[in-house]
Amino acid sequence: MNRIILLLITLIVISCSAQKKLQKSYVGQPVSVMEKEFGKAKTIFEKSEGQEYIFEKVEFLKSTEISQHKITLDPMITPKVKKITHYATLVRDGIIVEINVDEEYER
Numbered sequence: 782m783n784r785i786i787l788l789l790i791t792l793i794v795i796s797c798s799a800q801k802k803l804q805k806s807y808v809g810q811p812v813s814v815m816e817k818e819f820g821k822a823k824t825i826f827e828k829s830e831g832q833e834y835i836f837e838k839v840e841f842l843k844s845t846e847i848s849q850h851k852i853t854l855d856p857m858i859t860p861k862v863k864k865i866t867h868y869a870t871l872v873r874d875g876i877i878v879e880i881n882v883d884e885e886y887e888r
Contacts (some may be wrong), residue, residue, distance in 0.1 A: 807870070807877050815870060815877065822870075831873035840864045863887045 807815055815836060816822070822834040842864055847857040864886055871879040 807880055810877055811875055812870070812872050812877060815868075819868065828871075831871055831878065834870040834872055836868040836870065838866045838868070840866075860888050 812834060815834070819836040819838060823837045824835045826833040826835075840863070842862045844861045845859050847859060864884065867883045867885075869881040869883065870877055
């Protein structure tokens with residue numbers, strides 16, 4: 782039971798590490814730093830806490846063969862996908878305060 786709980790905690794920490802890394806890299810920096818990396822924001826919303834900039838990064842992932850080590854004559858191939866990553870950035874007075882990441886995949 783303790784091992785299961787430890788495993789769950791480890792998975793949660795690992796899954797949140799990419800967002801924490803982004804938080805450390807950009808929080809406290811001006812918006813221009815993020816614009817240099819990701820280009821112009823796709824949309825900008827006015828909120829009571831500040832402005833929310835939505836940056837978007839698009840990657841095309843190739844199809845690849847998955848080896849199941851069962852029958853060598855029947856390979857399993859993953860489809861090509863388009864990975865879209867949205868970075869929702871909360872900005873106050875030109876300084877980044879918070880970043881949230883959302884990823885989606887399209888076939």
